[in-house]
Amino acid sequence: MKLALDDRILLQVEKPARYIGKEINAVYKDKERVKIRFAMCFPDIYEIGMSHLGIQIIYDLLNRRDDVWCERVYSPWVDLHKIMKEDHIPLFALESQEPVKDFDFLGITLQYEMCYTNVLQVLDLAGIPLFAKDRAEEDPIVIGGGPCTYNPEPVADFFDLFYIGEAETSYDALLDLYLKHKQEGYDRDTFLHEAGKIPGIYVPKLYEPVYHPDGTLASFEPVSDDLPKTIRKEICMDLTNAVYPRKQIVPYLKVTQDRSVLEIMRGCIRGCRFCQAGMIYRPLRERDEEKLEELAREMLENSGNEEISLSSLSSSDYSKLPELVDFLMEYADRKKLNISLPSLRIDAFSLDVMSKVQDIRKSSLTFAPEAGSQRLRNVINKGLTEENILEGAKDAFLGGWTRVKLYFMLGLPTETEDDILAIPELCNKIAKLYYELIPKEERKGRVQIVASSSFFVPKPFTPFQWAKMERREDFLKKAETVNHAMHEQLNARSIKYNWHDAKVSVLEGIFARGDRRLSAVLLKAYEHGALFDAWTETFSMEPWISAFEETGIDPDFYVHRERPVEELLPWDFIDIGVTRQFLIKEWEKAQNEIVTPNCRMQCNGCGAAAFQGGICYAR
Amino acid sequence: MRVRMRFTKEGALKFIGHLDTMRYFQKLMRRAKIPIAYSAGMSPHQILSFALPLGIGDESIGEYADIELTESVKSTDAIAALCREGIDEIRILSFKYLPEKAINAMASVEAADYRITFHKCPCEDLSKQFSEFMEQPEIVVLKKTKKSERLLDIKPFIFSFSASEDTLDLRLKCGSVDNTKPELVLEAFYRYLDVDLDPFDISLMRLDLLTFSDNGFVSLDEIGEEL
Known part of the structure; x- marks a missing residue:
């Protein structure tokens, strides 16, 4: 197969292996024998995109059909971007190396808001009109998916369709409809209209927002009566029997996740009030443990990977974790493999497991208290107490660990100076505990405590969706306060504190809860050179400042305003199962510092039971 | 027992760097179930070494890697398994058992x-x-x-x-x-x-x-x- 880029280009750019395909387990089909060409894109560089399990699931799901060939597309890095623009080289899919513009579908996953300018880059390099309304009959149908589609409005004008929810359920219906229309005389608008009746499919141009003079939404309705007023997320209730990629692609480059990934469950029982994933993926659904053993064996044999990792929002909550870990440890030992266990709560069990699978001297323990004070942890419903943390740290220090990482957020609703100052105090307590616990002669140097803070970004479909986000200056002041107080702690020399600039957090906040008018800002920012905004080395604030100025859009409207609970929100047409009433109740409980028990302890009537399965029915 | 493999690196695979080629072989050994020996210690690694790195962009029909095995496999069987599990552009041409005193490929x-x-x-x-x-x-x-x-x-x-x-x-x-x-x-x-x-x-x-x-x-x- 001829490569889309010639040697001269490939040898000029960084890591040419990003653009050649040909990986083990990549799917090659005869293009003459398929009816649908589907390009699946992760709008970031290859190494990030290839590490994403969701894409591998969809790739496998679509390629199981003989009539579909699904290929992959990633963002060309800035070096190649420049060459492709200058030489007018169209964006191509990795497998066939053929232009994306000739495909039937271009799917783009939206995993974080800061990839939005890369979405425009992909369309631009592909030669597909950026706005859906400008596309011609022969242009691919551009479909979006992933967590950001729980508020697709800021990018709505660039997409023909959005698939809201989990991919396993509705893709066949969509592709079958497309084939039917292709056979019976295809008309793009007719197809899109019919697609809008498929569960989970949202056709943005068939819905019309109307605004109040103050800029808030007055109404949001479909343009015709035969389209649903609300779109319910798609959900796969039987994970055990759902398709799962047993032959995952093995990249040549060292990608971010250079390992097999085993998804053990979806959803989370915890209900942290800032966490979008904890709400939109409800209810918690587990994969059977025996099935996971079978999948783990097959994935490792088919890839040759040397490491396996568990994936979920909170692996400690998987009910058969001890059995699964026993199996994996025995298997890994026999096959000389490594196990990586992220998102484990620190307790006696996890410490025992970790001491067996990793080198204690080289590894660190991670706690995510998110807030420094118990009061604020109650506000955010983070069911982790200071006692839990100190107990965990004590066991860990006695077990030989000397490195502790702590994650916090600044700018949470109701936060006071005392809450902020509790962060350095907590760090100091952990350091103090180490020196009390471990006699001088047994210490190998200082304990190392690394605290990091990020800035709180309110997200749709969380109890904090109405909250106002702080201004950049206030965020930075808070980080300074923490930093100053860290230095005043008795054990300051054992503690390191990191924080980032808040520019990107504020932009993320704008787009997370934005509406359709923001597409104008995105376009301007891209035209002014914004690209790879999730990367510190390429991020620049200037294009964004110009974009807001030129469009006359006030960013404060989207971030620094507490919304009344009666306000119609741009994402209210989506039904995630969890009800608005539940979110309002949680928002009120947050202000009263009242915690809500997790789904295993008691049902709190969030609404996810409507899906008739998972944890809601397991109790 | 030690084995020397001769292999090619052609076509699009000329854009894969030396470290990536090494990682490709580590995974290939596992997929093809070659009984390769591992080093001792907390994180065991395969006993596998390459003769001489090839520049990115260059092709080859004469690359070599030495491996150590825990048990013997028939050369033709090993080649068949490695070709089945591998990519055509990195073809295994030979799989030969080295005399005890043989110096490794790199040296x-x-x-x-x-x-x-x-x-x-x-x-x-x-x-x-x-x-x-x-x-x-x-x-x-x-x-x-x-x-x-x-x-x-x-x-x-x-x-x-x-x-x-x-x-x-x-x-x-x-x-x-x-x-x-x-x-x-x-x-x-x-x-x-x-x-x-x-x-x-x-x-x-x-x-x-x-x-x-x-x-x-x-x-x-x-x-x-x-x-």
Whole structure:
């Protein structure tokens, strides 16, 4: 197969292996024998995109059909971007190396808001009109998916369709409809209209927002009566029997996740009030443990990977974790493999497991208290107490660990100076505990405590969706306060504190809860050179400042305003199962510092039971 | 027991770097269920070493890697499994058991054979002009290392050559001392012709790696025996 880029280009750019395909387990089909060409894109560089399990699931799901060939597309890095623009080289899919513009579908996953300018880059390099309304009959149908589609409005004008929810359920219906229309005389608008009746499919141009003079939404309705007023997320209730990629692609480059990934469950029982994933993926659904053993064996044999990792929002909550870990440890030992266990709560069990699978001297323990004070942890419903943390740290220090990482957020609703100052105090307590616990002669140097803070970004479909986000200056002041107080702690020399600039957090906040008018800002920012905004080395604030100025859009409207609970929100047409009433109740409980028990302890009537399965029915 | 594999690296796979090739082989060994030995310790790794890195963009039909096995497998079976689980562009050509005292591939490489193909010939009669170039009393180049630059006569390191209309075969000294890259020879030749060298006007294929024995140069492939 001829490569889309010639040697001269490939040898000029960084890591040419990003653009050649040909990986083990990549799917090659005869293009003459398929009816649908589907390009699946992760709008970031290859190494990030290839590490994403969701894409591998969809790739496998679509390629199981003989009539579909699904290929992959990633963002060309800035070096190649420049060459492709200058030489007018169209964006191509990795497998066939053929232009994306000739495909039937271009799917783009939206995993974080800061990839939005890369979405425009992909369309631009592909030669597909950026706005859906400008596309011609022969242009691919551009479909979006992933967590950001729980508020697709800021990018709505660039997409023909959005698939809201989990991919396993509705893709066949969509592709079958497309084939039917292709056979019976295809008309793009007719197809899109019919697609809008498929569960989970949202056709943005068939819905019309109307605004109040103050800029808030007055109404949001479909343009015709035969389209649903609300779109319910798609959900796969039987994970055990759902398709799962047993032959995952093995990249040549060292990608971010250079390992097999085993998804053990979806959803989370915890209900942290800032966490979008904890709400939109409800209810918690587990994969059977025996099935996971079978999948783990097959994935490792088919890839040759040397490491396996568990994936979920909170692996400690998987009910058969001890059995699964026993199996994996025995298997890994026999096959000389490594196990990586992220998102484990620190307790006696996890410490025992970790001491067996990793080198204690080289590894660190991670706690995510998110807030420094118990009061604020109650506000955010983070069911982790200071006692839990100190107990965990004590066991860990006695077990030989000397490195502790702590994650916090600044700018949470109701936060006071005392809450902020509790962060350095907590760090100091952990350091103090180490020196009390471990006699001088047994210490190998200082304990190392690394605290990091990020800035709180309110997200749709969380109890904090109405909250106002702080201004950049206030965020930075808070980080300074923490930093100053860290230095005043008795054990300051054992503690390191990191924080980032808040520019990107504020932009993320704008787009997370934005509406359709923001597409104008995105376009301007891209035209002014914004690209790879999730990367510190390429991020620049200037294009964004110009974009807001030129469009006359006030960013404060989207971030620094507490919304009344009666306000119609741009994402209210989506039904995630969890009800608005539940979110309002949680928002009120947050202000009263009242915690809500997790789904295993008691049902709190969030609404996810409507899906008739998972944890809601397991109790 | 130790095994030497000869393999190719062709087509699009010429864009895969040396470290990525190593990782490719580690995973290939597992997929093909080759009973490779692992080092001891907390994070065991495969006992696998490569003869000589190949530059990104260059192709080869003579690459070598040595592995250690915990039990023997028939050479043809191993080759079949490695080809089944691998990619066509990295084809395993041989799988030979090494004599006990054999020096590993990396330490035994003394010379490399290259074929340079000219897409745009720098002179009218390549064969004649390269012969004239080689008749110079010395061929001095500026050799840059991380630490220093020095003038070096590379003529003794060009062991042999033959040219056709648009190809040039070179046997060059390589290994840990006086490793001579074909680019170095080409730069000197173009300078001799007084022509600018555009690296995209040529392509490079490594044909084989050789070691020195009592009978002169022999291919690394000739050291072991099939089983």
